[in-house]
Amino acid sequence: MPNSDENQQILDHILAEFEALANIPRKSGYEEAVSEYLLKKAKELGLQVVQDEVNNIIVEKPATAGFENVLTTIIQGHMDMVCVGTDGKNYNPLTDAIKLLNDGEVLTAEGTSLGADDGIGIATALYILQVAKNHGPIRVIFTVDEENGMTGAKALDKKYLEGGYLINCDSEDVDIVTISSAGSINIDVKRVPVWLKPNHTAPYQFAVKGLLGGHSGMEINKGHANAIRVLGLALDAMKNAGIDFELAEIHGGTARNAIPASATSTIVIRDLDIYKVNNVIAKMNEYLHNAFGNIEKGYYLEFTPTTMPKLVLSSEDCKGTVNFICLVQNGVITMSQTIDGLVETSSNLGTITTSEDELHIQVYPRSAVDSYIKEIKQETTKLAELCGFKTIFSAQSPGWPANAASKLAPLVAEIFEEQNKKPMKSESIHAGLECSWFYEKNPDLDMISIGPTLTGVHSPHEMLSLNTVVPHAKLILETLKRLKG
Numbered sequence: 001m002p003n004s005d006e007n008q009q010i011l012d013h014i015l016a017e018f019e020a021l022a023n024i025p026r027k028s029g030y031e032e033a034v035s036e037y038l039l040k041k042a043k044e045l046g047l048q049v050v051q052d053e054v055n056n057i058i059v060e061k062p063a064t065a066g067f068e069n070v071l072t073t074i075i076q077g078h079m080d081m082v083c084v085g086t087d088g089k090n091y092n093p094l095t096d097a098i099k100l101l102n103d104g105e106v107l108t109a110e111g112t113s114l115g116a117d118d119g120i121g122i123a124t125a126l127y128i129l130q131v132a133k134n135h136g137p138i139r140v141i142f143t144v145d146e147e148n149g150m151t152g153a154k155a156l157d158k159k160y161l162e163g164g165y166l167i168n169c170d171s172e173d174v175d176i177v178t179i180s181s182a183g184s185i186n187i188d189v190k191r192v193p194v195w196l197k198p199n200h201t202a203p204y205q206f207a208v209k210g211l212l213g214g215h216s217g218m219e220i221n222k223g224h225a226n227a228i229r230v231l232g233l234a235l236d237a238m239k240n241a242g243i244d245f246e247l248a249e250i251h252g253g254t255a256r257n258a259i260p261a262s263a264t265s266t267i268v269i270r271d272l273d274i275y276k277v278n279n280v281i282a283k284m285n286e287y288l289h290n291a292f293g294n295i296e297k298g299y300y301l302e303f304t305p306t307t308m309p310k311l312v313l314s315s316e317d318c319k320g321t322v323n324f325i326c327l328v329q330n331g332v333i334t335m336s337q338t339i340d341g342l343v344e345t346s347s348n349l350g351t352i353t354t355s356e357d358e359l360h361i362q363v364y365p366r367s368a369v370d371s372y373i374k375e376i377k378q379e380t381t382k383l384a385e386l387c388g389f390k391t392i393f394s395a396q397s398p399g400w401p402a403n404a405a406s407k408l409a410p411l412v413a414e415i416f417e418e419q420n421k422k423p424m425k426s427e428s429i430h431a432g433l434e435c436s437w438f439y440e441k442n443p444d445l446d447m448i449s450i451g452p453t454l455t456g457v458h459s460p461h462e463m464l465s466l467n468t469v470v471p472h473a474k475l476i477l478e479t480l481k482r483l484k485g
Contacts, residue, residue, distance in 0.1 A: 007470045010127070014469055015107070017123035021079075022098040022115060028080040028148035028255070030094055031055050035079065038122075038142050045129060054144055054155045061129055061138040070136025070484050071164025074445075075128060075476065077121030078146030078153075078170065078434065082458040084113040084254045087209045087262055089460075107464040114462040116454050118146065121169030124452075124473050128480075135480035139163060146170070146434055147255060147458075149186055149394060153434035158441040165408050165483065167476060168435050171451035172218065174468035175416065178449035179409050180402040180428040181436060182217070182344075185373050186256060186394035187363040189324065189384050193354070194314040198246050200268045204277075205306040206234070208252075210298040213261030213459040216348035217366055217431025220259070221332050223295045225288065227263040228252040228349050232325035234284045234301070235265065239322070241280050243273045247318040248309035249354040256350035256362040257432070258458040263352070266309055277303060313359075320387040321359055325349060327383055328363060329376060336368065343430035345372040361389070366430060368399055400436040400447070402428060408446045408479075415478045420471055450475065 026034040035055035042049035048060040057079075063070060083093030089111040099110040108114055125140045132138065141160060143152030171178045208227040231252060238245055245267040252263025269277065281301050288299060313321070329347040336342040345367040352361045365376040373396060384391045403409070409426060416424035435447050452468035455461070 010470045010473055011466065014120070014123050014127045014473060017126045018116070018119055019100060021119045021122060022100055025094055025096060026080050026115070027083045027093040028145050031080050031144040035144065038079065041126065047129065052155070052157065054152055056144055056152045056156055057142040058160050059129060059140040061132070061140070063136045064134055067134065067136040067484055072137040072139055072162070073135070073480060073483060074139045074141060074161065074163050074166040075125045076141040076143065076166060076168050076434065077118045077125055078143045079122055080145055080147055081115035081117065081119060082113055082147050082255050082258055084213070084258065084261070084458065084460055086111045086460045102466070105466060107466055109460070109462065112460055113458065114464060116462060116464040117172070117457040118170045120452055120454075120464055120469065124169055124469070124476070127473060128476055132477055132480055136483060138480070143434060147257060150397060150432065150434055150437055153437040154395070156437075156441070161438055161442040161445060164446060166435070166438060166445050166447040167408075167479070168433060168447065168449035169451050170433060171449040172454040172457060174451070174453045174465070174472055175420070175422065176425045176427050177409055177412050178429050178433070179406065179426055181400045181433040181449070182366045182368045182430050183370055183373060183397045183399035183436060184364060184366040184432045185377065185396045187365065187377065187380055188392040189361040189363060189380070189389045190392065191317065191320065191359040191389045192357065193317045193359050195311040196314055198248070198268045198309065198312045200244070200246055200270050202271045202274065203248070203266065203268045203306050203308045205264060205266055205302065205304050206231070207262065207264040207302040208234070208299065209262045209302055210300050211261045211296055212461070214259045214456065215431065215458045216257045216259050216346070216350065216364060217429065218457070220346045220348065220430065221343050223292065224259050225292045225296050225299065226330055226349055227260040228325055228352050229330055230284070230288065231263040231265060232322055234280065235322050236326050237280045237284060238277065241276050243269060243276050243280070245269045246312040247321070248312045250321065251353055253351035253362070255458065256364040257348065258350060259348060260350065261459060266306060268309065268312060316388060317359065320389065324361065324383060324387040324389060325352065328380060329365070334372065339428060342428060344368050346430065347376055359389075366432060368428070368430070370396070370399065397432055398436045398440050400433060400439045403446060406446050406448070409448050411482060412448055412450065412475065412479055415482060416475055419474055419478065
C-alpha cells in the first residue's frame with residue numbers, strides 16, 4: 001500500500017515550490033524575475049547552473065554512484081504562463097501574484113488563470129532536483145516565453161540538448177504519455193488606421209463576455225465559442241440591419257493560443273437606431289443559444305452607454321476589420337485520417353487590439369501537416385489584402401513526429417501501470433510543444449511529454465487535480481532509476 005504520509009510530504013513539497021512561483025508575476029515575455037529566482041534556487045542547492053542570453057535556465061545534476069554511464073536525461077518545462085482574469089477582475093499580470101485556492105481535491109486561483117501550465121512542471125522538476133537518489137546525469141531546462149512563441153526553445157543552444165532522453169513536463173493528463181505534437185506559426189495581421197471625428201451622437205460599449213475560452217490546441221474541438229468572431233458577426237449583423245455605426249475601438253482575447261472568452265468594442269450610432277440594435281442583439285442571442293447553448297452557459301451580450309470617443313475609425317477601416325474577423329478561418333479545419341478523434345489542422349482567431357497607430361489581429365494555425373500551414377498562410381494573406389491588412393509571419397514551428405524506436409515511451413507506460421494499477425495511453429496531440437524545436441535541434445533525442453491532470457488551462461477556470469501530482473513525480477523518479485538498465 002502507498003504510504004499516505006509520504007505522499008502528503010511529496011505533495012506539500014511540490015505545492016510549496018509552486019506557491020513560490022505563483023507569487024512571482026511571469027507573463028510571457030516578462031520572465032526576468034522568475035528566471036532570477038530559479039537561478040538563485042539552483043545555486044542554493046549547490047548545482048551547476050547557467051542563465052542564457054534570453055533568460056532560459058539550465059541546471060546540471062551529476063549522476064549518482066553506479067549511474068555514471070547512463071545517458072543524460074533532460075527534464076524540461078517553461079516558466080511563463082498565460083495570464084487571464086475573469087471579467088471585472090482587477091488583475092495586473094505584470095505586478096500581481098496568483099492567489100491560490102486549495103480545497104483538498106483541486107488547486108485553482110482566485111479570479112485568474114492558475115499558471116499550473118507550466119508552473120507545476122517547474123515545481124516538480126525542482127522537487128526532483130532535491131530528492132532524486134538513483135539516476136544518471138540530469139539536466140533540467142526551464143525555458144521562457146513558451147506561450148507566446150516558444151522563443152526560449154528556439155534560442156536554446158543545441159549543446160544543452162545533447163543527451164539520450166528528454167521528459168517534457170507540459171502535458172495535461174496524468175495517464176497519457178504524449179509522443180508527438182503539431183507544428184504552428186504566428187500570423188500577425190496589421191493595418192494603419194485612419195481616424196475621423198464621429199458624425200453620430202450615441203456612443204455605446206458593445207461586448208461579448210462570459211464565454212469559456214480555453215486552450216486553442218487542446219480545446220479547439222470542444223465547441224467553445226470565439227468571442228472575437230461572435231462580436232464580428234454581431235457588428236456585421238448591425239450593418240445588414242441598416243445600422244450605420246462608427247467603430248472607435250475593438251479589443252478581444254488575451255493570447256494568440258487562447259480561445260477568446262471576451263471581446264469589447266466602442267461604437268457610435270444614431271439615437272433612433274437603438275431599437276434596431278436591440279433586435280440584432282436578440283437575434284444574436286438566439287444564434288448563440290442554438291449554436292453553443294449546450295456548451296456555453298455563462299455568456300452574455302452587453303450593450304451599455306459610454307463616453308463619446310474623440311475619434312472613430314474610417315468606414316474602410318471598420319469594414320475591413322469586421323470582414324476579416326468574420327471570414328478568417330477559425331476552429332477545426334481537418335481531422336486526422338489515421339488517428340481517431342485527433343484534430344489535424346485548426347486555426348485560432350486569438351486577439352484583436354486597437355491603438356492610435358495600429359489595428360492588430362493575431363491568428364494562430366496549427367497542423368500536423370506542414371503543407372496545411374502553408375495553405376493557411378496563403379489564404380490569410382489573400383484575405384488580409386482584400387481587407388486592407390498586411391501580414392507578418394514568424395518562423396514556422398516544426399512538428400514533432402512519433403519515434404517508433406523509442407525506449408522512453410514504453411518504459412514510462414510500463415512504470416505508470418505498475419505504480420497506478422491502470423494503463424497509460426499513448427497519444428499524439430494537436431497542440432504545440434517545445435519538443436518540436438528540440439527535435440529540430442537534436443532529432444536523436446528520445447522524447448516524451450507527461451504531466452499531472454489540468455483542465456481549463458489558459459482561462460480563469462484552470463484547475464490542477466491534486467491527486468495526480470504525486471503520481472507524476474514518482475513516475476519521473478522511477479524512470480530515472482530504470483534508465484540504468
